[in-house]
Every structure is written in structure tokens, then in C-alpha cells.
Amino acid sequence: xxxxxxxxxxxxxxxxxxxxxxxxxxxxxxxxxxxxxxxxxxxxxxxxxxxxxxxxxxxxxxxxxxxxxxxxxxxxxxxxxxxxxxxxxxxxxxxxxxxxxxxxxxxxxxxxxxxxxxxxxxxxxxxxxxxxxxxxxxxxxxxxxxxxxxxxxxxxxxxxxxxxxxxxxxxxxxxxxxxxxxxxxxxxxxxxxxxxxxx
Amino acid sequence: xxxxxxxxxxxxxxxxxxxxxxxxxxxxxxxxxxxxxxxxxxxxxxxxxxxxxxxxxxxxxxxxxxxxxxxxxxxxxxxxxxxxxxxxxxxxxxxxxxxxxxxxxxxxxxxxxxxxxxxxxxxxxxxxxxxxxxxxxxxxxxxxxxxxxxxxxxxxxxxxxxxxxxxxxxxxxxxxxxxxxxxxxxxxxxxxxxxxxxxxx
Numbered sequence: 326x327x328x329x330x331x332x333x334x335x336x337x338x339x340x341x342x343x344x345x346x347x348x349x350x351x352x353x354x355x356x357x358x359x360x361x362x363x364x365x366x367x368x369x370x371x372x373x374x375x376x377x378x379x380x381x382x383x384x385x386x387x388x389x390x391x392x393x394x395x396x397x398x399x400x401x402x403x404x405x406x407x408x409x410x411x412x413x414x415x416x417x418x419x420x421x422x423x424x425x426x427x428x429x430x431x432x433x434x435x436x437x438x439x440x441x442x443x444x445x446x447x448x449x450x451x452x453x454x455x456x457x458x459x460x461x462x463x464x465x466x467x468x469x470x471x472x473x474x475x476x477x478x479x480x481x482x483x484x485x486x487x488x489x490x491x492x493x494x495x496x497x498x499x500x501x502x503x504x505x506x507x508x509x510x511x512x513x514x515x516x517x518x519x520x521x522x523x524x
Numbered sequence: 525x526x527x528x529x530x531x532x533x534x535x536x537x538x539x540x541x542x543x544x545x546x547x548x549x550x551x552x553x554x555x556x557x558x559x560x561x562x563x564x565x566x567x568x569x570x571x572x573x574x575x576x577x578x579x580x581x582x583x584x585x586x587x588x589x590x591x592x593x594x595x596x597x598x599x600x601x602x603x604x605x606x607x608x609x610x611x612x613x614x615x616x617x618x619x620x621x622x623x624x625x626x627x628x629x630x631x632x633x634x635x636x637x638x639x640x641x642x643x644x645x646x647x648x649x650x651x652x653x654x655x656x657x658x659x660x661x662x663x664x665x666x667x668x669x670x671x672x673x674x675x676x677x678x679x680x681x682x683x684x685x686x687x688x689x690x691x692x693x694x695x696x697x698x699x700x701x702x703x704x705x706x707x708x709x710x711x712x713x714x715x716x717x718x719x720x721x722x723x724x725x
Contacts, residue, residue, distance in 0.1 A: 330601060331600070331601050331602045334602065334603075337601045337602065337603060338601075338603055338606055340601075341597050341598065341601055341603055341606065341610070342606065342609070342610065342613070344597070345593065345597065345610060345613055345614075346613065349613065349614070349616075349617035352617065352621070353617060353620055353621060353624075356621050356624050356625075357624060360624040360625055360627065360628040361628075362627055362628055362631070365631075366631040367631050367632070367635060370631075370632070418632070419635065420568065420571065420635070420636050
């Protein structure tokens, strides 16, 4: 059969190339089905790096929507709670240069804070409960509210809605369990040849 | 070549093919094929390693697939003049397959390699391997080894080169030579060094 086809070169060429095309097309179709990617795995990895305060300071309703936006190419410097450390980690993950924190979205807090409700002033309006992104405030209407300190991410979102201004952001006190040695100075002397001259 | 009486002879022949494709006829530095990813993906060691693995995979698979297509389809039908276009078809399919495979198995590598992954299709080293295999009349085993050797040689120089570029990025380089210029000079010196391997076998 091959000999008969080979007598008509143009027909042979057509059959060979079209046949190959169909064969590879079928193989690729099968591979596409087999190696189908569910969702976008890169979003998961970005989401893990974000601080999960769900504070919304980036302009998105939470950390995961922001992670999805980053995966689509949004700027990575909109997360004040994470600060420069988070920006650097995401930049490293995505292999892009690390920008400074965007001041438009807030400043990086120096110390970790936690919300504290002065309970004798609380009127029980539940406005802070609705504002809390991580559901760390307990209480009911006309009853005193209180903050679960372990759950509070220190995002400041409950301070603004409080009509009697009874919420304070207090620095988390350092206990013997959380204390650690201060990091060594970052400007350690490198090998002379590794230093780029500062222009 | 061809008449193999013992395993030892076969092994020796395979070793010769490997050494010659990795060092003596190195695809990048001696034959100057595949220079685009050599310059493009060599700024970071990690992505260079990923690119090396992907390209080696594609080269080996392409060498095998193009041999099969050449022997089973093109030769019996007298279509040897269609080798180039048929091999390009093979390469495109293999690269697309690799792309799907990497997207599934390592999304991070997929993102890091970015546009260079589909661009393996137009990497002339890949078509070079397929065409050289066909013109040298190598058998199936020799073809695959030649493809793998080409990939290993490509990986070797790409990883060396990216390691050097990482050092160069922080080194004190005169302003006119910064960036691509010093990289070109480095590549030239590496190429000179690899010319020294000629006559090894």
C-alpha cells in the first residue's frame, strides 16, 4: 500500500503530514485531559504567605481575593500587616523585584497590637462585631462585648465603627514564651568582592 | 560504526556519542545552537536548572520521536525532503506536552520559565538534534543518546553560565560592561574554552 501511495508524491506528502498532525493532536488532547490543572495552584502559595488578618487594607475583601489578584499581576506591596517581610517572600516566590510597602494602603506597625474593649463603656451596639473580619469579638445586642485576644489579628477595623470609642489597640505584651533574641545586624560585612559599590 | 559484536563495544560507542555531544560538539558553545535561552534564562541559577531539565526532556523525547517519524513515515513514503517540516511538527507537539506536564507537576517552575517554555519549540538546538540524527543515519538508541547528550551539554553550560552571571550581578564591573555586555564576553570566553575539547575523541 505504501508503494502505491509513494507513486503520487504530493498525495503521499499530504497523507503523511495530515496523518502526523491528527496523531499528535489526539495525543495532546489526551494529555490535556490527563494533566488538567484544577484552579490556580499559585494562588494557594501566595495565600499562605499573606498574614491572614483579612483586614481589607489592600482594597480586597480578604487575603485570598488579594492572592488571586496578585496571581493575575496586581502589585504585591499592598499588605501593611504583612509588611516588608511578606513583600519579600512573595517577590521571592514569583521571582520579581521586591518593592517598598505602598503607603497608600497604610503603614507597617512596629509592634503587634491586639484590640481591647473597655467593657464598662461598651453600650452593646454590635457594630464592632460586624466589622471584625476574623470573628474575634464576642457579645450580643445591648450586652457587653469582649475581644478574644488569641483570635485578634490587630487589624484596627473595629476601632472606626465604635460609636463610644471604647476600643483601644494595645501592644501585645511580650511573655517568656514569645521572647527571642534580637536578630543580628543586617549590615554584616560581606566578602569585599561581593559588595556592589553604593552609587 | 554499526557492527557491534559485544556489549563492551556498544557501551564504548555510547560513551563516545555522549562525550562528543556534551563536550566536543557542545550545542551551545561549539555549534552555537540554542543561544536564545542561553542568554535569556541564565540570570538566576534556579530558573536555569528548571530550563535545563525541561530542555533535556524535550531534546531526548524529540530525538526519539523524530527518529520514529523519520523511519516509519518519511523514509518508506520517499518524503525525506519533508524532514524539516515534519520534525517541527514533532517538536511542537513534544513541547506542548512538556508544557502541560510542567504546568501540572510544578506550577512555580511553569511561572518562572514563563514564555521561554513554549519558546523551546523555536530553540534551534532541538531541530538541530533531529536533523543531525537523520543526516548521520544513527539508529534509535544512538539517536536518543545523542538527544540526551545534547540536553546534558546544554544543561552543563547553562548552569555554569547562570552561576557565573549570579556572581557577576554583584561584582564590581566597569559601567560600560554591565549587564548583557559582560555576559556576552563571558559566553565568548566559555566558548573558547570549549573549543579546547575538540580532538578529545
